[in-house]
Amino acid sequence: MEEYQDHSLSGRVFQKIRENILNGKYKEHDELRENTIGKELGVSRTPVREALRQLELEGLVSIVPNKGAYVTGISSKDVDDIYIIRSMLEGLCARWATENITAAQLDELDEIILLSEFHIKKEGGVSADQVTELDGKFHSILYEASNSKILGHVLTDFHKYVQMARKTSVVSEERARKSIREHKQILRAIREKDTDLAEQLANEHIMQVIQNLKKQGYEQTGGENGKD
Amino acid sequence: MEEYQDHSLSGRVFQKIRENILNGKYKEHDELRENTIGKELGVSRTPVREALRQLELEGLVSIVPNKGAYVTGISSKDVDDIYIIRSMLEGLCARWATENITAAQLDELDEIILLSEFHIKKEGGVSADQVTELDGKFHSILYEASNSKILGHVLTDFHKYVQMARKTSVVSEERARKSIREHKQILRAIREKDTDLAEQLANEHIMQVIQNLKKQGYEQTGGENGKD
DNA sequence: CCGTGTATAATTGTATACAATTATACACTT
DNA sequence: AAGTGTATAATTGTATACAATTATACACGG
Numbered sequence: 001m002e003e004y005q006d007h008s009l010s011g012r013v014f015q016k017i018r019e020n021i022l023n024g025k026y027k028e029h030d031e032l033r034e035n036t037i038g039k040e041l042g043v044s045r046t047p048v049r050e051a052l053r054q055l056e057l058e059g060l061v062s063i064v065p066n067k068g069a070y071v072t073g074i075s076s077k078d079v080d081d082i083y084i085i086r087s088m089l090e091g092l093c094a095r096w097a098t099e100n101i102t103a104a105q106l107d108e109l110d111e112i113i114l115l116s117e118f119h120i121k122k123e124g125g126v127s128a129d130q131v132t133e134l135d136g137k138f139h140s141i142l143y144e145a146s147n148s149k150i151l152g153h154v155l156t157d158f159h160k161y162v163q164m165a166r167k168t169s170v171v172s173e174e175r176a177r178k179s180i181r182e183h184k185q186i187l188r189a190i191r192e193k194d195t196d197l198a199e200q201l202a203n204e205h206i207m208q209v210i211q212n213l214k215k216q217g218y219e220q221t222g223g224e225n226g227k228d
Numbered sequence: 229m230e231e232y233q234d235h236s237l238s239g240r241v242f243q244k245i246r247e248n249i250l251n252g253k254y255k256e257h258d259e260l261r262e263n264t265i266g267k268e269l270g271v272s273r274t275p276v277r278e279a280l281r282q283l284e285l286e287g288l289v290s291i292v293p294n295k296g297a298y299v300t301g302i303s304s305k306d307v308d309d310i311y312i313i314r315s316m317l318e319g320l321c322a323r324w325a326t327e328n329i330t331a332a333q334l335d336e337l338d339e340i341i342l343l344s345e346f347h348i349k350k351e352g353g354v355s356a357d358q359v360t361e362l363d364g365k366f367h368s369i370l371y372e373a374s375n376s377k378i379l380g381h382v383l384t385d386f387h388k389y390v391q392m393a394r395k396t397s398v399v400s401e402e403r404a405r406k407s408i409r410e411h412k413q414i415l416r417a418i419r420e421k422d423t424d425l426a427e428q429l430a431n432e433h434i435m436q437v438i439q440n441l442k443k444q445g446y447e448q449t450g451g452e453n454g455k456d
Numbered sequence: 457c458c459g460t461g462t463a464t465a466a467t468t469g470t471a472t473a474c475a476a477t478t479a480t481a482c483a484c485t486t
Numbered sequence: 487a488a489g490t491g492t493a494t495a496a497t498t499g500t501a502t503a504c505a506a507t508t509a510t511a512c513a514c515g516g
Binding site for chain 2: 008010046057058059065066077089148149151153
């Protein structure tokens with residue numbers, strides 16, 4: 001989905017600006033001038049404009065006609081809200097996935113869990129990028145398995161939104177282990193066609209992430225985090 | 229929010245194309261050529277491109293790099309899914325609104341209900357546009373009152389998505405009366421700070437809409453409906 | 457006759473040019 | 487000296503021009 005994002009210039013500009021908003025380089029209420037950003041990235045105004053228009057739809061940028069584009073940003077309350085909404089929707093997703101998942105998708109999920117366990121056993125310090133990547137993959141397969149374009153779309157959006165917060169969250173080894181254990185439980189419930197349990201577990205799984213975030217304080221949201 | 233949509237050319241092109249997708253003029257898998265649409269609307273390719281990029285993000289259009297933009301459309305299953313998701317989220321919204329609503333917003337809601345009752349009593353045949361408009365207003369105030377930018381954003385999106393289906397749905401006078409009655413109940417629960425009840429009622433309110441849609445069959449989704 | 461390759465046309469991707477709007481600076485009036 | 491009006495600059499909005507990619511047509515070889 002949205003594969004053009006990688007190939008086209010506009011797509012890459014879009015991703016770059018979003019990244020700069022999420023990692024705090026562009027701060028709330030900053031004015032995003034088309035020329036400035038274009039020169040920064042070595043492109044003309046056109047792809048920058050397209051990117052800004054898309055970001056407006058995502059809610060990260062607010063455009064005032066004939067005036068300019070301003071960073072809306074994402075507050076820690078927004079992150080909280082997203083997790084609460086996600087916990088409901090991931091539950092629904094697990095329910096629908098239980099009803100529609102294919103054997104191939106079940107295999108994929110198995111594979112991901114195996115890989116996750118491999119990566120976490122491998123090193124003392126957990127490889128954050130790898131684990132985060134696999135966690136994302138696990139959920140996105142569930143999105144597909146739900147067989148609901150709409151639900152998948154919303155959840156994917158949210159997922160991208162909080163990816164920064166998540167990257168800092170899942171990094172603790174303890175949490176990573178628990179997360180994988182939860183994934184395994186969800187997968188078992190799905191395999192055994194226990195829709196109610198799958199829903200409940202997926203719901204709680206996201207709630208756990210919230211707990212974890214709260215424990216850390218996640219002040220890093222919106223600040224430099226050395227990624228990239 | 230998104231006020232530029234009305235002023236800028238790109239914004240109007242965006243709305244026009246979306247309308248044409250939702251009302252079925254542009255059908256699933258249709259290729260949307262920038263030049264063609266531009267000539268149709270009497271504008272250049274630039275605003276059309278911007279509009280198509282935005283529509284891709286909304287999921288109504290799918291863009292293949294260097295090839296073209298294709299209508300994704302919205303199936304009746306999509307509409308079903310949206311209502312189910314909405315019923316959960318409207319519940320959450322009512323809960324949060326109960327906790328955060330202001331006196332002014334309560335007054336606005338009162339006003340809307342009064343207006344709705346006025347319009348429905350006025351004529352034998354219910355004025356669909358008016359009632360739909362007021363229904364939309366009622367919900368959007370609740371979105372604001374929830375004090376959650378994120379939740380409001382998602383629900384607004386969904387609302388727009390299904391506005392066509394809704395327009396045909398709420399049109400029956402019986403349903404319109406019930407809908408207003410449900411709004412009144414929700415409002416009372418909010419005013420009495422009964423969060424659980426508000427959530428439950430808002431949830432059921434959307435469920436009712438689903439029931440109503442199913443009863444009608446809503447085959448009109450995606451077909452010409454003479455609006456505009 | 458079918459398939460392949462090349463030339464041509466059509467379409468998208470990006471950059472630039474021009475128009476319209478908004479911000480800024482500074483002189484002028486009071 | 488403060489406020490206002492106008493000229494100028496800066497920025498956004500739209501259109502057009504050019505480049506790159508993809509689709510189409512047709513000739514050629516099998």
